[in-house]
Amino acid sequence: MSGGHSTYTPSTGLGKWIDARLPLPRLVYDSFIAYPVPRNLNYAYTFGGILAIMLVSQILTGVVLAMHYAAATGLAFDSVEKIMRDVNSGWLLRYMHANGASMFFMAVYAHIFRGLYYGSYKAPRELLWILGVIIYLLMMATAFMGYVLPWGQMSFWGATVITGFFTAFPIIGDPIQQLLLGGFSVDNPTLNRFFSLHYLLPFMIAGVVVLHVWALHVTGQTNPTGIEVKSKTDTLPFTPYATVKDAFGMILFFILFAYFVFYMPNYLGHPDNYIPANSLKTPAHIVPEWYFLPFYAMLRAITFNIGPIDSKLGGVLVMFGSIAVLFLVPWLDTSKVRSAVYRPWYKLFFWLFVVNAIFLGWLGSRPAEGSYVHMAQFATLYYYAFFLVIMPVLGLIETPKRLPNSITEAVLAKSKNGGLMAGVTAAPETKG
Amino acid sequence: MSAHDTAEPTRRDFLYIATGMAGAVGAASLAWPFIDQMRPDASTLAAASVEVDISSVTEGMSLTVKWRGKPIFIRNRTPKEVDDAKNTALSALKDPIARNANLASDAPATDIDRSAGAGKEKWLIMVGICTHLGCIPLGESGEYGGWFCPCHGSTYDTAGRIRSGPAPENMAIPPYQFVSDTHIKIG
Numbered sequence: 098m099s100g101g102h103s104t105y106t107p108s109t110g111l112g113k114w115i116d117a118r119l120p121l122p123r124l125v126y127d128s129f130i131a132y133p134v135p136r137n138l139n140y141a142y143t144f145g146g147i148l149a150i151m152l153v154s155q156i157l158t159g160v161v162l163a164m165h166y167a168a169a170t171g172l173a174f175d176s177v178e179k180i181m182r183d184v185n186s187g188w189l190l191r192y193m194h195a196n197g198a199s200m201f202f203m204a205v206y207a208h209i210f211r212g213l214y215y216g217s218y219k220a221p222r223e224l225l226w227i228l229g230v231i232i233y234l235l236m237m238a239t240a241f242m243g244y245v246l247p248w249g250q251m252s253f254w255g256a257t258v259i260t261g262f263f264t265a266f267p268i269i270g271d272p273i274q275q276l277l278l279g280g281f282s283v284d285n286p287t288l289n290r291f292f293s294l295h296y297l298l299p300f301m302i303a304g305v306v307v308l309h310v311w312a313l314h315v316t317g318q319t320n321p322t323g324i325e326v327k328s329k330t331d332t333l334p335f336t337p338y339a340t341v342k343d344a345f346g347m348i349l350f351f352i353l354f355a356y357f358v359f360y361m362p363n364y365l366g367h368p369d370n371y372i373p374a375n376s377l378k379t380p381a382h383i384v385p386e387w388y389f390l391p392f393y394a395m396l397r398a399i400t401f402n403i404g405p406i407d408s409k410l411g412g413v414l415v416m417f418g419s420i421a422v423l424f425l426v427p428w429l430d431t432s433k434v435r436s437a438v439y440r441p442w443y444k445l446f447f448w449l450f451v452v453n454a455i456f457l458g459w460l461g462s463r464p465a466e467g468s469y470v471h472m473a474q475f476a477t478l479y480y481y482a483f484f485l486v487i488m489p490v491l492g493l494i495e496t497p498k499r500l501p502n503s504i505t506e507a508v509l510a511k512s513k514n515g516g517l518m519a520g521v522t523a524a525p526e527t528k529g
Numbered sequence: 530m531s532a533h534d535t536a537e538p539t540r541r542d543f544l545y546i547a548t549g550m551a552g553a554v555g556a557a558s559l560a561w562p563f564i565d566q567m568r569p570d571a572s573t574l575a576a577a578s579v580e581v582d583i584s585s586v587t588e589g590m591s592l593t594v595k596w597r598g599k600p601i602f603i604r605n606r607t608p609k610e611v612d613d614a615k616n617t618a619l620s621a622l623k624d625p626i627a628r629n630a631n632l633a634s635d636a637p638a639t640d641i642d643r644s645a646g647a648g649k650e651k652w653l654i655m656v657g658i659c660t661h662l663g664c665i666p667l668g669e670s671g672e673y674g675g676w677f678c679p680c681h682g683s684t685y686d687t688a689g690r691i692r693s694g695p696a697p698e699n700m701a702i703p704p705y706q707f708v709s710d711t712h713i714k715i716g
């Protein structure tokens with residue numbers, strides 16, 4: 098789509114006939130075969146393809162689960178148990194769906210961290226980044242509502258706590274919560290609408306993915322050097338180079354996925370969700386799914402009032418703000434250099450951010466008492482400082498390393514030093 | 530957009546604006562039922578009040594009943610619990626308002642205003658939902674001998690008043706009345 102003009106030439110009569118009427122094969126050819134990709138992409142760049150395939154996997158397994166699932170409070174838990182015990186291969190499909198959600202989030206976190214490391218959000222890719230954040234938000238909403246469907250204790254209480262966030266807002270809070278729940282507490286109307294939306298949202302995600310890929314193909318991919326493509330020798334055709342690399346990454350990812358599904362299918366879940374929902378008994382320790390834990394930790398870190406904002410509203414604002422700040426990242430980073438490879442200080446702070454995010458996740462799984470609260474407060478501070486202080490200030494004061502003149506130069510320099518990539522030539526596609 | 534380059538609005542300008550307005554109003558009014566259907570429905574609203582026999586709730590015991598899908602704690606407090614709550618200064622409270630639907634909205638959170646009133650002070654009847662994010666606190670636990678919320682660690686005293694943790698308000702007192710000495714009507 099971007100790389101200038103289309104090089105597609107239909108060879109058969111039928112091909113020509115279709116091309117003149119609906120040039121879909123041309124679109125596919127230009128986007129996934131001839132499409133030029135930077136020649137130095139590493140495995141951090143394979144998560145986009147992995148995410149696409151995980152979305153397909155969730156939709157396929159979800160649609161078949163829906164054939165056996167009953168969205169009513171009296172039936173839901175038993176229908177899921179029936180899927181596990183009676184439906185042919187039902188256990189496999191459900192474990193694929195439940196663990197698939199976790200794998201989906203692992204991939205999206207890798208994908209987002211890749212973006213933060215290589216500066217993928219910087220001009221001209223701001224909209225591409227923002228569309229990504231929107232996909233991430235939709236994924237969170239989908240996964241949250243999906244987790245309510247089996248109607249176990251964690252489903253019920255997770256839904257209660259998360260819809261309770263809205264009651265933090267003065268005046269409009271309670272009406273909004275009632276609108277979400279369809280009542281005064283989580284009940285049958287809630288389960289029904291969550292099922293409807295859980296079915297709908299993945300297709301909306303698919304729609305935003307189309308926009309995301311469209312925007313990608315307008316600007317082209319970034320690459321580990323952060324230098325834009327300048328000449329033809331900087332790129333390779335998508336097929337076979339990127340296709341094969343992506344496929345290999347996917348296979349490794351699927352091995353991990355299969356390991357979870359077959360050997361530890363409940364490891365990432367919570368045992369309390371195998372207890373039917375009971376609206377009169379809160380489990381001793383409510384925790385969300387692992388992929389929400391860092392945000393949960395930030396929610397609970399705010400135990401003090403901030404001026405007129407009470408601790409409850411403060412926690413909710415800090416939690417929502419931690420995602421909202423992602424939208425601003427393209428404008429918060431003031432550095433002229435895109436990639437962390439050439440930014441020694443940014444690299445350090447970036448890895449601290451990763452460690453901090455994992456630490457927050459761990460804190461989210463701990464009870465909110467004693468020193469855990471103080472640690473969470475400290476980690477929340479770093480989370481925000483990374484975006485609001487380090488990103489803008491570091492870009493102005495850091496001295497970056499010398500940048501190579503082009504991707505080709507960087508690749509050739511590397512092969513000279515390492516010897517590993519010997520045989521890399523200026524035109525690898527003719528290497529034979 | 531007129532055929533003649535005059536400053537005067539033409540009939541066509543008028544039609545554009547009128548059509549646009551009709552379209553906007555039409556779209557907005559069509560959107561309303563789609564939002565409106567999300568609100569609590571008639572059957573949910575109809576479950577308005579319940580009557581409870583409390584004769585079996587002896588001193589130091591509690592009963593939980595369901596009202597509008599929410600748990601209602603009915604507790605027959607011990608004299609010690611009442612005294613503990615009475616002896617707490619209002620200034621020590623995080624939320625100094627009674628939150629009692631049967632009293633004025635600015636009634637102070639004294640023990641008498643939290644309880645069923647003079648002569649019935651041992652009765653504490655409240656919505657058993659943590660005012661933080663909606664979990665159900667555990668009874669006779671926590672630092673203040675009242676309730677402890679396992680979700681994010683809020684503690685309430687023996688009058689159901691918030692004392693520590695992230696919850697902002699005292700647990701709510703629903704509208705209720707004693708229909709006889711042994712029966713109450715909630716809602």
Ligand code: HEM
Pocket residue numbers: 152155156157158159160161162163166177191194195198201236239240241243244245246247295296298299300302366
């Ligand atoms: C973005 C894609 C999706 C994600 C992240 C996702 C996530 C989830 C999660 C986390 C659960 C709870 C699993 C459990 O613990 O049992 C779930 C359940 C469920 N999902 Fe999805 N889902 C997605 C797409 C879909 C689609 C497209 C459908 C189609 C109808 C669907 C249908 C269901 C059904 C019927 C259940 C209940 C059965 C069960 O709990 O295993 N899902 N989903």
Ligand code: FES
Pocket residue numbers: 659660661662663664678679680681682683694695696
């Ligand atoms: S819901 Fe009770 S402390 Fe959060």
